Amino acid sequence: MLAAPATARRLRRVNWVSATAFVIGGSLFALGAALALSGAPAKTSSWIYLIGGVFFSTGGYAGLLQVVNGPRAVDANGVLAAGRWRWWAREPDRLEWLSAAALFVGTLVFAILLVDSFIEGLSASAENHLVWSPDMIGCTLFLVSGQMAIAEVCHRRWCWRSRDLGWWIVIVNQLGSILFMASAVASFARPVGGEILSVALADWGTLTGALCFAVAGGLQELERPAAGG
Numbered sequence: 122m123l124a125a126p127a128t129a130r131r132l133r134r135v136n137w138v139s140a141t142a143f144v145i146g147g148s149l150f151a152l153g154a155a156l157a158l159s160g161a162p163a164k165t166s167s168w169i170y171l172i173g174g175v176f177f178s179t180g181g182y183a184g185l186l187q188v189v190n191g192p193r194a195v196d197a198n199g200v201l202a203a204g205r206w207r208w209w210a211r212e213p214d215r216l217e218w219l220s221a222a223a224l225f226v227g228t229l230v231f232a233i234l235l236v237d238s239f240i241e242g243l244s245a246s247a248e249n250h251l252v253w254s255p256d257m258i259g260c261t262l263f264l265v266s267g268q269m270a271i272a273e274v275c276h277r278r279w280c281w282r283s284r285d286l287g288w289w290i291v292i293v294n295q296l297g298s299i300l301f302m303a304s305a306v307a308s309f310a311r312p313v314g315g316e317i318l319s320v321a322l323a324d325w326g327t328l329t330g331a332l333c334f335a336v337a338g339g340l341q342e343l344e345r346p347a348a349g350g
Contacts, residue, residue: 128192131206133345135186140341142180147297147335149173154328158321167238173331174228174235180338181225188212188221220269227262230255245315253309260302267295290340297333300326 153169189210212218234255243251270291272278282288304326307319317323 139183140338142176143338146173146176147331150331157324171235178228181228185221216273223266227259230259245310248310256305260305263298267298293337297330300330
């Protein structure tokens with residue numbers, strides 16, 4: 122069903138903001154990981170990650186606005202229309218809202234580790250507490266969000282819809298979340314010695330996971346509500 126022109130225009134704008142933010146954020150994370158793999162100073166990658174995290178949070182919040190302000194009623198002309206614009210709403214009974222909210226909160230949790238990563242001289246225990254733990258929590262929220270998004274698109278746990286753009290967006294995002302989780306696990310600092318489990322896996326997981334989010338953001342740019350009426 123078509124959306125009312127005003128509603129469609131508004132949703133297209135916020136969709137563009139969300140998609141563009143994920144393209145930029147994902148690209149910056151991939152750049153930070155690539156620099157880390159090349160042996161660049163850790164501070165350089167940390168700054169790039171921090172800036173990328175701002176875009177990730179922006180994209181997550183814009184995605185939540187899409188869900189909150191999406192059309193749900195049919196007007197007299199038989200097209201979908203939305204109510205007044207809202208900057209926040211709590212709708213835990215909607216799977217779509219739960220998915221968007223989990224993703225947004227996940228980006229905020231990532232912000233904690235991105236800031237903590239600038240602290241120097243941390244012990245292995247402190248590193249795991251201040252950086253690794255938020256990383257794991259954020260990745261878990263991303264995975265939960267992705268699975269709920271798949272269920273929302275498929276109307277069940279899983280489906281194969283290779284001709285559905287929305288399906289590709291959530292699948293590529295979920296692949297990115299899986300790769301981010303692999304990176305997070307590999308970033309654990311051993312209690313004795315403080316060595317990271319696998320620096321290479323941590324960096325490659327971040328690089329490939331970030332590229333997935335950038336690609337999904339690009340696909341999201343193509344997803345536009347159709348106007349009618």
